[in-house]
Amino acid sequence: MVAFRNAESRPILGRGPSPGLRFFFFGLLAIGLMWLDQRQGYLEAARRGLSMATYPIQVAVNSPAAFWDWLHDVFATRERLQKENAQLQLRLRDSDFRLMRFADLEQENLRLRGLRDATSRVAQRFIVAEILRVDLNPLRRRVIINKGSRDGAFKGQPILDATGVVGQITRAGTFSSEAILIADAEHAIPVQVNRNGLRTIALGTGDLHLLSLPFLPTNADIKVGDLVVSSGLGGVFPGGYPVATVVKVDRAATQTNAEIVAETAAKLDRDREVLLIWTDEPPIDVEPSEPAAPAAKNGSKP
Numbered sequence: 001m002v003a004f005r006n007a008e009s010r011p012i013l014g015r016g017p018s019p020g021l022r023f024f025f026f027g028l029l030a031i032g033l034m035w036l037d038q039r040q041g042y043l044e045a046a047r048r049g050l051s052m053a054t055y056p057i058q059v060a061v062n063s064p065a066a067f068w069d070w071l072h073d074v075f076a077t078r079e080r081l082q083k084e085n086a087q088l089q090l091r092l093r094d095s096d097f098r099l100m101r102f103a104d105l106e107q108e109n110l111r112l113r114g115l116r117d118a119t120s121r122v123a124q125r126f127i128v129a130e131i132l133r134v135d136l137n138p139l140r141r142r143v144i145i146n147k148g149s150r151d152g153a154f155k156g157q158p159i160l161d162a163t164g165v166v167g168q169i170t171r172a173g174t175f176s177s178e179a180i181l182i183a184d185a186e187h188a189i190p191v192q193v194n195r196n197g198l199r200t201i202a203l204g205t206g207d208l209h210l211l212s213l214p215f216l217p218t219n220a221d222i223k224v225g226d227l228v229v230s231s232g233l234g235g236v237f238p239g240g241y242p243v244a245t246v247v248k249v250d251r252a253a254t255q256t257n258a259e260i261v262a263e264t265a266a267k268l269d270r271d272r273e274v275l276l277i278w279t280d281e282p283p284i285d286v287e288p289s290e291p292a293a294p295a296a297k298n299g300s301k302p
Contacts, residue, residue, distance in 0.1 A: 141184035164265025
């Protein structure tokens with residue numbers, strides 16, 4: 001009975017061939033399979049099939065990590081692009097600002113070159129002055145410039161720009177001066193027609209663009225398009241400098257003098273810099289607001 005009980009109580013896994021025999025069998029089987037695979041390639045199809053069968057499992061296992069990496073790259077890329085975009089916008093604004101400043105400097109350089117070239121034939125010395133303030137009174141065409149007596153400015157000194165006569169100084173302070181424009185209704189300047197030398201007086205009309213030539217008879221040799229230049233009489237404005245261009249000539253039969261209107265050559269409504277000039281002529285004390293004979297004083301209305 002005891003022997004039977006011991007035989008019945010032996011474990012099932014312990015039955016059969018011994019472990020050494022089983023190891024030897026499976027070793028031979030593995031070597032055989034490796035030889036067949038190496039020499040004949042019989043297991044290549046099996047491996048391919050197993051690889052295809054396990055690919056979805058590999059994808060499923062790797063998906064969480066791959067999704068996390070993708071999500072991190074997306075947000076990192078978006079943040080980087082936002083920073084780069086902000087930096088580029090800042091640089092673009094800075095470049096636009098610099099470009100505008102460069103364009104302004106270029107225009108200023110062109111204006112100053114024009115001023116220099118324009119005075120080379122009429123002035124012995126000149127300085128550039130900046131217009132600080134413009135009189136807003138429509139009946140007064142006056143400006144304040146940033147040059148005064150310490151810079152050599154004097155009462156009656158002529159003022160030019162790159163295209164024509166601008167006006168003259170009426171009051172010279174230490175650091176700034178007041179100037180009257182040729183378009184002021186109280187200003188007059190001796191001029192002559194460049195085409196034939198016909199001399200007359202040009203008076204301001206109050207309009208920044210127009211002058212009047214009221215002292216020419218109806219039979220005067222003047223026509224639309226004629227250039228009117230300073231005559232140099234009176235010793236204030238240098239001769240030969242553009243003043244205006246005739247735009248209207250009305251010879252009414254009932255009038256003794258022709259109605260002649262000329263457009264100013266200087267850009268009186270756009271100038272930011274003007275020229276104070278010195279010539280060989282001695283300065284003449286001129287007060288444009290005081291009426292005087294046209295031939296004697298060119299700063300007042302006759």
